[in-house]
Amino acid sequence: MSEQVKKPIKITETILRDAHQSLIATRMPTEFMLPILDKMDKVGYHSVECWGGATFDASLRFLKEDPWDRLRKLRDGFKNTKLQMLFRGQNILGYRPYADDVVEYFVQKSISNGIDIIRIFDCLNDLRNLQAAVDATNKFKVQEGRGHAQVALSYTLGDAYTLEYWTDMAKKIEEMGADSICIKDMAGLLVPYKATEMISAMKSATKLPIQLHTHYTSGVAGMTYLKAVEAGVDVIDTAMSPFAMGTSQPATEVMVETFKGTPYDTGFDQNLLAEIADYFRPYRDECLANGLLNPKVMGVDIKTLLYQVPGGMLSNMVSQLKEQNAEDKYYDVLKEIPQVRKDLGEPPLVTPSSQIVGTQAVFNVLMGERYKMATKETKAVLRGEYGQTVKPMSQEVIDKVIPGEERITCRYADLLDNELDKLESEMKEWKQQDEDVLSYALFPQVATDFFKYRQAQQEKVDMTHADTKNGAYPV
Ligand SMILES: [Mn+2]
Numbered sequence: 001m002s003e004q005v006k007k008p009i010k011i012t013e014t015i016l017r018d019a020h021q022s023l024i025a026t027r028m029p030t031e032f033m034l035p036i037l038d039k040m041d042k043v044g045y046h047s048v049e050c051w052g053g054a055t056f057d058a059s060l061r062f063l064k065e066d067p068w069d070r071l072r073k074l075r076d077g078f079k080n081t082k083l084q085m086l087f088r089g090q091n092i093l094g095y096r097p098y099a100d101d102v103v104e105y106f107v108q109k110s111i112s113n114g115i116d117i118i119r120i121f122d123c124l125n126d127l128r129n130l131q132a133a134v135d136a137t138n139k140f141k142v143q144e145g146r147g148h149a150q151v152a153l154s155y156t157l158g159d160a161y162t163l164e165y166w167t168d169m170a171k172k173i174e175e176m177g178a179d180s181i182c183i184k185d186m187a188g189l190l191v192p193y194k195a196t197e198m199i200s201a202m203k204s205a206t207k208l209p210i211q212l213h214t215h216y217t218s219g220v221a222g223m224t225y226l227k228a229v230e231a232g233v234d235v236i237d238t239a240m241s242p243f244a245m246g247t248s249q250p251a252t253e254v255m256v257e258t259f260k261g262t263p264y265d266t267g268f269d270q271n272l273l274a275e276i277a278d279y280f281r282p283y284r285d286e287c288l289a290n291g292l293l294n295p296k297v298m299g300v301d302i303k304t305l306l307y308q309v310p311g312g313m314l315s316n317m318v319s320q321l322k323e324q325n326a327e328d329k330y331y332d333v334l335k336e337i338p339q340v341r342k343d344l345g346e347p348p349l350v351t352p353s354s355q356i357v358g359t360q361a362v363f364n365v366l367m368g369e370r371y372k373m374a375t376k377e378t379k380a381v382l383r384g385e386y387g388q389t390v391k392p393m394s395q396e397v398i399d400k401v402i403p404g405e406e407r408i409t410c411r412y413a414d415l416l417d418n419e420l421d422k423l424e425s426e427m428k429e430w431k432q433q434d435e436d437v438l439s440y441a442l443f444p445q446v447a448t449d450f451f452k453y454r455q456a457q458q459e460k461v462d463m464t465h466a467d468t469k470n471g472a473y474p475v
Contacts (some may be wrong), residue, residue, distance in 0.1 A: 009264040010046035010235040011256070012084060012211065012247050015280065016074070017049040019239035022215065022247040024292045026058035028283075030070040036279045037077030043268055043276070045081050046235050047117050050074050052086035060450045062250035068113055068435040075114025082116035088351070089122040089129040090413050094442035095352060097385075099416040100132045102423070106438050107136035111147045112352045113435070119182055119213075121152035123353040124345075126387030130410040134178055150211065152182035155190055157308050158341075160390040166198060167205035167279070173406060180209040180234075185224075186350045188217035192227040195351075199231035211235035215247055217310075219300035222250040222258075229264050240273070242280040246298035247312075253277065298441035307334050313354040320362050329365050336361040339370075341384055343397045344381050345389025356381060374401040384408040430455070 020028040024308045031051075040048060051071055059067040074083060090097045092106050110118065118137050122129040134149045141147030151173045153166065166183075173181050183190070183198070190198070195212070202210055212228045212235070214221045237249050244251035256268045287293035287387040303314065321327050340361045356377040364370045371378075380386060382398050384407045398407070408415070420437065427440040430451035439447040 004263050006265075008266055009229050009255075009259055011043045011136075011252060011266060011268075012047045012049055012213075012235055012237045013040065013043070013240065013252060014049045014237050015240045015243050017051060017053055017055055017084075017086065018213075018237070018340060019243040019248045021058075022249075023055050023243055023297060024287050025055040027062060027111075027292055029063050030059075030065055030073055032283060033197050034072075034077060036074060036276060037074065039272060039276050039279070041078050041081050043081075043165075044266070047082040047084040048078060049084040049086065049119075049237070051083065052116060052119075056439075057446065058103040060439060060443060061446045064450060065344065065455055066450070066454070067439070068109075068433065071110075071113045071115065083114055084117040084119060085110060085115045085121045086152075087118050089120055091352075093444060097129075097412055097416065098441065100413055101418040101420045101421045102438070102441050103132045103413075104136040105420060107133055108140045108143075109435050109438060110138045111137070111144045116146055117150055119150045119152050119184075121154055121182075121184055121350070122387065123154060124347050124389055125153055125351050126389075127151070127169075127176060129387050129413070131176060131411075132413065134176055138177055148179045149177070150180045150182050151176070151178040152184040153212070154348035154350045155183050155185040157189055158390075159241060160346050163197060163201045165200050170202045170206040170208070170210075174206045174208050176233045178208065180211060181206065182211040184215055184350070185212070185214040187304050188215040188221055188309070189427070190214055190218075190224050191220050191305075191306065192223040192460055193406050195224045195228040195233075196231045199228045199233045203232045204421055211237070211248045213237040214249070216245040216250055217247050217301050218304040219302070220305075222254065225250060225255060226258060229259065240280055241277050242284040247301075248279075309334070309337060309355055309358075310348075310349055313349060313358045316355065317358050317362060320359065323367060323402055324362075326366055332365045333361050336365050340364065342391075343394040345393040346379070346391045347381075347389050352377070352419065353381075353386070371397055373447040380406070387411050387412065427451075 016033055020026055056067045059065040059070060086141060087093065090103060092098055092103060107118065118133065120130050120133045123127065130151055137147050137149035153169055170181055199210065210233050212225065212233050214224055229236065234407055236255065238244070238252040238255050239249040241251040241253050253273045254269065256266050256270065256273065259265050284293065304310065316444065317333055318330065321329055321333065337357060341349070341356050342346065344357060356375065359375055360378045363373050379402055382393060382402050383405060423441045424437050427437060430436060430448065436451065
């Protein structure tokens with residue numbers, strides 16, 4: 001940039017969502033967030049990611065908070081800053097595919113309660129699983145005067161994932177009516193010079209703004225952002241330093257300082273950022289002291305690069321092996337993972353495909369024979385219910401696991417009947433706001449327990465007498 005054309009890099013702050021999801025199991029309560037919103041609102045962030053992912057589940061399940069109420073309070077606090085959420089395509093924020101009427105209603109309520117930018121992804125990068133959410137966002141954008149559909153591509157490595165693959169996807173995303181593209185690198189696999197190649201190629205393939213989301217897990221994320229910004233990326237995701245690095249994102253203050261005095265200068269006030277960090281730091285210390293923050297997730301996990309497996313997937317695998325007294329099989333399972341991934345069409349490894357591939361690899365090793373036992377989810381993937389994979393799945397494995405069964409090639413949600421009315425009738429006794437049906441749709445049992453708790457609170461029951469373990473509350 002010899003002419004020093006100014007292109008300030010935009011920043012999405014993740015401390016209210018991914019940072020605490022990655023480091024402290026999504027346990028930051030709303031009441032702790034509220035006092036600092038005013039200062040955060042003055043920074044000049046492109047957006048604050050604050051909802052979606054596991055926040056919804058953890059709020060209801062562990063914090064006994066209404067996630068919709070959190071969203072409204074955050075909306076109240078952020079007068080000038082856009083709010084962003086993460087959305088699992090047809091799975092919304094849950095773990096099963098929903099009918100389109102539920103997807104559309106969830107998008108509508110997210111926007112009307114305060115969300116500006118919806119980042120929508122699919123674990124197979126099957127764009128058919130994103131279309132309903134993108135269309136709904138575009139529809140309510142007009143209606144509510146707010147809303148932005150961002151399609152996120154789950155980043156992964158493998159034969160099929162060439163530069164042509166990514167640029168072709170970028171063009172398709174533009175055609176499907178999205179407002180921007182995100183490269184979602186959940187395991188920190190994108191290394192700096194690959195970022196140069198990839199961002200340059202994608203920038204020439206599409207006019208849409210490109211955002212990069214990565215994790216510090218493998219230790220390269222800060223350098224990757226530097227190269228991506230030089231290659232023209234528009235937005236990067238960072239977290240305030242007390243909840244940065246490790247399995248979280250690079251630190252906001254560090255990236256701001258990196259670009260100071262360059263054409264990419266954010267213009268952010270480091271003193272203001274320091275005041276915000278001062279607010280979060282004692283909470284980090286508290287989490288370290290009570291064990292919520294494990295120092296293990298704060299370092300560099302180089303195995304991530306070696307095995308190309310997200311950190312969370314490795315820890316799941318270790319605990320599965322431990323339960324079976326088979327910890328000595330760790331390296332056998334690590335070697336089995338790429339094979340299973342190949343058999344299943346080489347998908348990216350992100351929720352839920354990461355769990356499906358990891359669990360099946362454990363089964364294959366423990367049984368001493370491949371696919372002697374297959375999980376329900378492996379069968380569903382093979383039937384095509386999760387969508388189309390980039391590479392074909394192994395015919396041999398299909399014949400062994402689901403012999404003679406019919407496979408689908410259509411979009412799975414096309415086979416689902418609208419389900420809002422049915423859900424509504426199942427939960428009507430608990431309904432206090434329209435949004436409750438959506439909480440129930442995503443997590444029927446957890447939401448019902450929460451509704452009971454909420455009612456008990458309203459009836460001023462002494463909660464010290466409640467049997468919280470069994471979810472029974474005197475009313
Ligand atoms: Mn993430």
